[in-house]
Amino acid sequence: MAGGSSQSGMKAALVLTGKRFASSLLTLLLVSVTIFVIAQLLPGDAAQEALGQSATPQQIAALRHDMGLDRPAYVRYASWLTGMVSGDPGQSLVANMPVSEVIAERLPNSLLLAALTALVAVPVALAIGIGSAMNRGGRLDRALNVVTLSMVAVPEFLVATIAVLIFSVKLRWLPSIALASEEMTWGDYLRGVAMPILTLSVIVIAQMARMTRAAVIDQMDRPYVEMAVLKGVAPVQVVLKHIMPNAIAPIVNAMALSLSYLLGGAVIVETIFNYPGLASLMVNAVTSRDMPLLQACAMIFCAAYLLLMLIADVTAILANPRLRAQ
């Protein structure tokens, strides 16, 4: 790889990354249209909901005008979108305060939960995935395959229920409800969120370990690994020195993809443990049909999902040796 060609390779990779980024933004825009349209399909509107059955048509019309609901749909979409982008997604109908304030209160909790879960899940999943790839076809590999395959299909609330039964009912180690508040010390907080983290980790680890195994095995089938094995390199060295440098990008890709399972899992786990995060807020918004809040939460989740997909794809682009060598 000469200097000049590697530079043009970098350029090509940057161009691809830029294109990928632009297409993510476009997708996010289309997603916002979809969510807005679905949310508007609601029979009756917020004004009617707020005033109840006994309101006169004049009252409803007046409130609709105040809320801006009498404007055409595309005007409302444009004002909602500009509001979203500038950090003001409207007024929560139920909490009667700006959506941005409600979300600002909950979002850090969810981010912290996700970060702690990733901290637990990533090393464990790496160990399981690599271990099972090294033992390919062996007893350990087959056992781990059945276990992770089963865990992928187990509902989150069963994992949560079993965790509560073991750790708070039988052993009495942990509280069964997670409460995050300002006065809590870190120790209290960790004890409180231990079970949500455990539950989420179990779900994510299964997915992540399977994808890690697949990424490592994909490398194991390459000729350079056969070469290393034939010249007598020890199996652990083959994995650490030969396979891992090449498998890192596919593994990061797998991590980003499987972390997206956190988003769906959080919906159930935050609710069952009463954790004051964004996902349980969104469930409340569905129950109370608080559309502005629901739309904002949905957009945040979709943006997070697209970001993870973007990271996964960009790692794949940057790691593509054909691009580097061009």
Place this chain on the structure above:
Amino acid sequence: MIASSLSRARTLPLSGQVGLALVLFWLAVALFGPMLAPYPVGAFVAYDVFDGQSAAHWLGSDYLGRDVLSRLLSGARYTVGLAAAAAMLASATGTALALTAAVGGAKVDEPLSRFMDMLISIPSKIFSLVLVAAFGSSLPLLLLIAAITYVPGNYRIARALAVNLAQMDYVQVARARGEGRFHIAIAEVLPNMIHPLLADFGLRFVFIVLLLSGLSFLGLGVQPPDADLGSLVRENISGLGEGALAILAPAVAIATLTVGVNLLIDALPGRGKGR
């Protein structure tokens, strides 16, 4: 016919046989379960709530003193029936659109595929929550919501298969022979994608069972007096502190159903690679 299926089942690895047994068991429960129930579904039959196992109540009693086994047998019908119907609707719609895209040329394929790509980038739980908030959650609507949520996933897989097949020589021959697009899609392309599509159907079924029980667990799915397995977990959540069988039994029931399907699909030879 039965003999050949039996010998085929024997060639499955052990995990696949366990999976097949679980799937057949739950199909039988969904079909005949309500007939076998020892008590009427809504009847208050036990004196105590959250009773443990006993001869009269094999799985104990629930938070109102109803028989858990009877409720589970009837709940399984909702879970299996709704999910199977929704998975069929999702697969049929996704595959029909995929075939249209594959034989329709770039003019049809491009916009349809871009649209599906967009839908697939909304996480399924989030998408279904928005749909539930907009439409509500009666049984037909739940079926429709679950189906809509999983159409894009099936479309992506079916389109990849169909586009590959549409390039094959025998399809080109059929085109040259002057066959119409409909004939090519149904008679030439579709028969060769059945096997991977069946595996994908199994995956959709698992996703939909988990989605619907998750929604019911949140109180946004099947509404009382109807109850699927997820609703049973939700209504007995107050028994969690005492480790009641009433909450564990339906949760384990869902897990055995979905794990069974997963093990079976994984053991099938030449399975399709779904997401």
